[in-house]
């Protein structure tokens with residue numbers, strides 16, 4: 001295929017996105033208007049399933065409780081495009097659901113616009129007919145690692161094994177024949193045409209901490225009780241004393257919250273609960289920091305003679321972006337957005353995503369896209385530029401996939417990168433190793 005042919009295909013996929021612009025924006029706004037939390041995204045799944053069906057594709061739903069997928073084309077090289085279905089909780093956000101507090105303050109609705117737009121780009125043009133490529137469209141559940149009591153219930157009921165949706169999809173084999181994976185994510189405070197393509201992220205372990213004491217009358221007989229809140233306070237402060245021991249280059253982040261501090265103020269607290277992540281740049285740094293954190297947490301229980309149970313769950317793996325995809329993507333950013341586009345420099349980000357897990361087994365890309373104002377997850381987060389938030393990055397992705405589908409060298413490079421990745425089995429083994437329960441018993 002000549003460069004002119006490739007350029008013509010890019011024109012066609014971009015025009016198809018323009019032709020569907022109203023439908024794509026409506027989909028995003030409809031998702032934003034009915035935010036749902038992870039593994040509960042029933043309406044949102046239906047919206048995406050309807051959208052895939054409209055592309056004349058066979059749709060599978062209920063991938064992992066929720067979620068929908070469809071495949072376009074029958075070529076051998078399979079490129080997956082992912083969009084996250086779930087919202088997060090922030091009751092302070094003006095668009096928060098009044099009952100659940102759910103809100104798309106992480107811009108996942110824009111990812112679904114991106115997913116639909118890339119789908120239209122290829123299905124409405126017939127471009128795939130002449131190429132050795134297939135497009136796997138996946139609307140994935142549960143990226144935000146929250147609402148964890150509910151999800152632990154799903155685990156206990158045998159509905160899922162992992163708290164994160166992409167982890168669960170990997171376990172269920174949905175990436176078995178996928179050669180590469182792409183998605184986009186909203187970035188903080190970037191109302192203009194900024195895109196960050198080449199970076200890594202922290203991974204983490206998720207923690208549930210329970211301090212068990214003994215209740216008694218808080219005024220007349222505290223000496224009869226064992227104060228679990230005091231144990232937790234000491235445990236968390238012991239964690240803080242360890243912060244200076246974390247090496248800067250490991251990018252450790254530990255951010256516990258207390259989710260239950262006691263029952264009634266006149267009873268010595270006997271059941272106190274906390275949650276935390278321990279994040280760092282790679283598995284060994286995560287494990288090292290986690291050992292330190294667990295020792296510190298236990299010290300609080302020892303000091304007051306309480307019990308502590310620490311349940312560690314696999315969090316998300318660090319993100320690795322693929323060199324070939326990044327190079328093509330950057331070229332297409334210039335093509336679609338022109339010279340005022342800003343492709344930000346490589347860096348390490350201390351947040352985490354379960355796209356990290358996907359990139360442990362499949363070459364992938366997860367650009368941070370502009371078009372948004374305010375801080376991700378905060379009350380002031382909103383779409384600032386509809387075209388940038390919902391449409392332009394999809395053109396970049398579609399053009400990048402045209403490059404990959406038309407260029408045998410690119411496909412070869414991506415397949416070689418895939419050979420270097422973990423197998424699904426090794427990934428699952430490594431991830432499962434992070435599940436651990438530690439107890440310290442000091443209660444008489």
Ligand SMILES: [Zn+2]
Pocket residue numbers: 106107108143185
């Ligand atoms: Zn997000």
